[in-house]
Amino acid sequence: MRMSQLVGKRTKETPKDAQTQSHIFLIRGGYARPVSTGIYSLLPLAKRITQKIEKIIREEMNRIEGQEVLMPVVLPRELWEESGRYQSVGPELLRFKDRNGKEMLLGMTHEEAVVHLARSEVNSYKQMPFMLYQIQTKYRDEARPRAGLIRVREFTMKDAYSFHTSDECLKKYYDRAHAAYVRIFERLGMKNVVSIESDTGMMGGAVSHEFMAVSDCGEDTIFVCSGCDYKANREVAKTKIAFASDTANPLEKVHTPNQKTIEEVAKFLGIKTSETGKAVFYTDEDGKLYFVVIRGDIEVNETKLRNHLKLRELKFANDEQIRSIGAVPGYASPLQLNSAKVRIIVDPSVTQSSNLVVGANEADYHYKGFNFARDLQPGSKMIDVVDIAAARNDDPCPVCSQPLKEERGIEVGNIFQLGTKYSLSMNCTYLDQNGKSHPMIMGCYGIGVGRSMAAVIEQSNDKYGPIWPLEIAPYHVHICALNLNEGAVKETAENLYQALLGKGVEVLYDDRNEKAGSAFNDADLIGVPYRVILSPKNLAENLAELKARDGSINEKVPLTQLQDRLMNLLNSKGKQA
RNA sequence: CGGGGUGUAGCGCAGCCUGGCUAGCGCAUCUGGUUUGGGACCAGAGGGUCGCACGUUCGAAUCGUGUCACCCCGACCA
Numbered sequence: 001m002r003m004s005q006l007v008g009k010r011t012k013e014t015p016k017d018a019q020t021q022s023h024i025f026l027i028r029g030g031y032a033r034p035v036s037t038g039i040y041s042l043l044p045l046a047k048r049i050t051q052k053i054e055k056i057i058r059e060e061m062n063r064i065e066g067q068e069v070l071m072p073v074v075l076p077r078e079l080w081e082e083s084g085r086y087q088s089v090g091p092e093l094l095r096f097k098d099r100n101g102k103e104m105l106l107g108m109t110h111e112e113a114v115v116h117l118a119r120s121e122v123n124s125y126k127q128m129p130f131m132l133y134q135i136q137t138k139y140r141d142e143a144r145p146r147a148g149l150i151r152v153r154e155f156t157m158k159d160a161y162s163f164h165t166s167d168e169c170l171k172k173y174y175d176r177a178h179a180a181y182v183r184i185f186e187r188l189g190m191k192n193v194v195s196i197e198s199d200t201g202m203m204g205g206a207v208s209h210e211f212m213a214v215s216d217c218g219e220d221t222i223f224v225c226s227g228c229d230y231k232a233n234r235e236v237a238k239t240k241i242a243f244a245s246d247t248a249n250p251l252e253k254v255h256t257p258n259q260k261t262i263e264e265v266a267k268f269l270g271i272k273t274s275e276t277g278k279a280v281f282y283t284d285e286d287g288k289l290y291f292v293v294i295r296g297d298i299e300v301n302e303t304k305l306r307n308h309l310k311l312r313e314l315k316f317a318n319d320e321q322i323r324s325i326g327a328v329p330g331y332a333s334p335l336q337l338n339s340a341k342v343r344i345i346v347d348p349s350v351t352q353s354s355n356l357v358v359g360a361n362e363a364d365y366h367y368k369g370f371n372f373a374r375d376l377q378p379g380s381k382m383i384d385v386v387d388i389a390a391a392r393n394d395d396p397c398p399v400c401s402q403p404l405k406e407e408r409g410i411e412v413g414n415i416f417q418l419g420t421k422y423s424l425s426m427n428c429t430y431l432d433q434n435g436k437s438h439p440m441i442m443g444c445y446g447i448g449v450g451r452s453m454a455a456v457i458e459q460s461n462d463k464y465g466p467i468w469p470l471e472i473a474p475y476h477v478h479i480c481a482l483n484l485n486e487g488a489v490k491e492t493a494e495n496l497y498q499a500l501l502g503k504g505v506e507v508l509y510d511d512r513n514e515k516a517g518s519a520f521n522d523a524d525l526i527g528v529p530y531r532v533i534l535s536p537k538n539l540a541e542n543l544a545e546l547k548a549r550d551g552s553i554n555e556k557v558p559l560t561q562l563q564d565r566l567m568n569l570l571n572s573k574g575k576q577a
Numbered sequence: 578c579g580g581g582g583u584g585u586a587g588c589g590c591a592g593c594c595u596g597g598c599u600a601g602c603g604c605a606u607c608u609g610g611u612u613u614g615g616g617a618c619c620a621g622a623g624g625g626u627c628g629c630a631c632g633u634u635c636g637a638a639u640c641g642u643g644u645c646a647c648c649c650c651g652a653c654c655a
Contacts, residue, residue, distance in 0.1 A: 012604065012616060013589050017648050027588095037647070085655095092654070109655045143578085143653055151654085159655095219654090313653090414655075446655075464615095483613050517615035524615095535614065545614095 001475065003510040003522070006030075008043035010525050020217040022457035023148030025466050029525035038145025038153035042450070045526060048474040050156065050449050054135050056187045056471065057158045057447060060180045064173075066133045066160055071113040073137055077103035079112045082426045094141045106139035111422045111444060114161040118440065119428035125165050128430060128440070129173060133160035135449065147217060149454040150410060160445040165430065167419075170441045174207070174417055177445050181211055181413055188452060189469025190412070191459045196222050196231040198414065207417040211447075212409025213455035222409045223391050227402025234406075235303035237391035238398040243295075244275075246354040249369035254357075257364045260330030262296040265366060269357060273297040277356040277370060279332035281317035284309070289317055289325055289342045293334050294389060295349035295356070301390040305345065308386050326361075333359035334376060335367065344383045346372065351385050410455045413447040464524035467550050475508040476570055478528035480520065482535040484513040492544075492559070493534050499563060505570065524549070530569060532562065 008030025018024040026032045031046035042050060058068065077095070080086035085093075086105070094106040107113060114132055122130065138157045145151050162177070164170040178195065185193040190213050198210040210233060212222050221234040232238070259268045266273045276296030282305070283289050290309065292300055306314050319329040325342045327333070334344065335358065350356065351372040358370040376383065393406035422428065423439035431437055457466045470476065477500060481493035497509040508528055510519050516535075523531055530553075533545040543556045546565065557565050 009587080009605075011588060016583085016589070019649075034647095089655085090653085111655085138655095140654080144649095144651090146649085315652090416655085444655085480614095485613080513613085515613060515615085515617060517613095517617085520615050522616090533614080537614080 001508050003508060004512045006044060006508070008045055010522050012521075018148060020147045020150065020458065021461050022150065022217075022454035022466075025457055025461060025525065026148050026454065029465055029527070032149060038142055038151070040149060040152060040154075040450075045474045046450075046453065049453050049468070049472050052472040053188060053449050053452055054156075054158070057135065057184055057449070060184045060187075061131075061133050061158070061160060064131065064176050064180050066131045069114075069117070069132050069134050070136060071107070071110050071117070071134055073107050073139065074104055075107050075113055077105060079116055080105060083112050083115075083422055084425060085112070092141045092143070094139055108138055108140040109444075109446070110134070110136075110159055111161065111418070111442075112426065115422050115426045115428045115442075118161075118163055119423075119426065122163065122440075123430055125430050125432050129162060129164045129169055131160055131162040131173070133158060133445075147219075147454075149450040150217070151219065152450065155451065156449040158447040158449060162443040162445070163423075163428075164441040164443070165432070165438065167441060170417055170419075170443050174415065174443050177415055177443065178209065181415065181445070181447070184447065185211060185213075185412065185452075187471055188456060189460065189471055190452075190456055193412065194222070194224060194231050194409070196224075196233050196409075197236055198233045206419060209415050210409075210411050211413035211415075213412050213452075213459060214407050215410050215455065215458040216408050217458055218408035218410040220409045220411055222407050223395075223404040224407055225397040225400065225402055225404055227397060228400040230397050230399045230404075232391075234391060235301070237301075237404070238387060239389065239391045239395035239404065240398045240401055241298075241349065241389075241395060243349060243352040244354060245352060248371040248374055249355050251370065251375060252368045253360055254366055254368055255364060256366045259364075259366075265357060266296065269366075269368075271357065275355070275357060277334070277350045277353075277358040279327070279334065279359060281322050281327070281332070282314045283317040283321055284311050284315075285313050287321070289321055290314070291325075291327070291332070291334070291342045291344045292347075292388065293344070293350050293358075294347040295353060298347070298349055298392075299390040300347075300388055304386075304388045308345065308384065308388065309343075328359070328361050328363055331359040331361060331363055331365065333361040333367065334372075335361060335370070345388060346376075346383055346385050347388050348385060349389055410451065410458065411448075412452045412455050413445075415445045416443060418442040418444055461527075462524075464521065466525075466527040468527045468529060470529045470570070473506075473529050474526065475506045475528045476530060477505055477507045477566060478523050478526065478531045479507060479509045480516075480523055480531060480533045481510060481513075482516050482519065482533065484511065486536045488539050489534055489536055492539060496532065496534070496544075496562070500566070503563070503567065505566070530566060532566070 010030050011028050014024050015027045030043055032040045032042050034040055077086055096104055098104055135158045139154050142153050145153055162173050192214040193211055195209045195211050198208050223237040224231045259265045262273050262276050262278050266276055273296040277293055278296045280292040280300050294300055302314055322329045354371055356370045357366050357368050360367050394403040397404050420439040428440050429437045460467045481489050484490045500507040527549055529549050531547045542559045544559055544562050546557050547554050
């Protein structure tokens, strides 16, 4: 490709709205352009990269017996009614009517569509297991797109669905899919991707993993154990905190005038916040109240709480709602609380700690010496004891007790064991050896293509631009010809360009006669792995300059050896992958 | 949906407070020339419904009201 013809302007200035490296470089380097909120056009450079990403994904999906299909983006309402998601999903599902008034939607994921296929095409255990996948446009009407291609409304996704006759078979395949994902992200050149336990969210199902590209700009908080393999999303992360268990002291009422927050009370009484228990009130969509008790220094993990209560939405209750169940805001207490009026959820950090300071349910008073087992007479009240604690940096790992480290991650892929959630509701069955009908057992597996491209930039860049791994780089060799007015430079550059093209090398040739600085800055923004610089100075000695974008190579090569040297580099890298 | 912010040339911005004649600057683009190793220089040129609507006024980019769009933070997120 001649750079003079390459569509996609590079800019010197950073777009004012871009905050993350990938967003900045995707715009500055002429890879992508916004069309509307969270909706982008990909320019030639980005398209070349995503094509390579898709190729790698295809190869690995085919390797685990995946069969590629293509399902429609536009789907009819009825199909989604069958699974119940037409109602349950909410406004990020874009719904509309066609000219006949028929209600349609834009697919945001394709469980319904693939089940529609599977249930009519496969009826026998003899054809199972099988996996179908596609690489296709998804639309999600996101509340808040952000960070360039990291979170968008329209995007390309690889989604795969497997169908099995037993849980064992699903699990075995799930592990193969997991291994395929590890290979994919390795081949994409992502430096730090971890697979973590995750919340199954609206997908349903029991087991799921998210593949997180570790990066400061990631939207998810994850915990990675420093001592073992435990890794989890904050939404589900567990900890093994040692709680201070001691002989129970008697309950003692103490005067705590105007000390409402945990910090105030602890400071006032000269104790640590971990020696207190705090009350947090939540309310659901119907206005029903939930009283949550947790140790004072630990935050409530609302995802855990929501999952336990099987609720979609939880909000903090206001003071009025708190009073309505007979509690005093700021001094609320699990003691003397009418469990008929409110559901009580207690974290183990409270049930297993001794002698906590808790509210007295009376303005300006707290109790010292609260002990759950003694003071709440468990069994006499409806109380759920369940882990709802939010993990913190350096909390002990639930497996090995070594400190957990908090990181940020970009979710580039996820895999779910769906089980029969969709096959049951949508009647997707097969006949077994005895002619008996069973629902198919499903797994599903997704990878965001554009997001993966952005994640690679986040993990691989310098202040000048992206540093593309060879496997997905838009081009492999970038020829910078300095001073094309000199006949020798022009001739050498053109010859080299044609020769490399002839050898099947993907080569970008800067034929624009730009100043060196300008050419180099553009080259940095395009991030091609190998750069050949041709200049009058070096050509006089029959030398060319060869540089690797990542700085690993910077040498002068005799012109006669240049092509061999390049081919060696390209081939050896190719073999490694 | 809540909080904050911004809309002036392709991009980045100034001008607005205190209304005024032809709306300005840098980058980018085009022409000619000089240059050529980390974003050159000179001379010239093109490019604008000042987000939109209504209002105030002799006169609105500037003041008022409304509206739309976009961005950031939060909530939400297979």
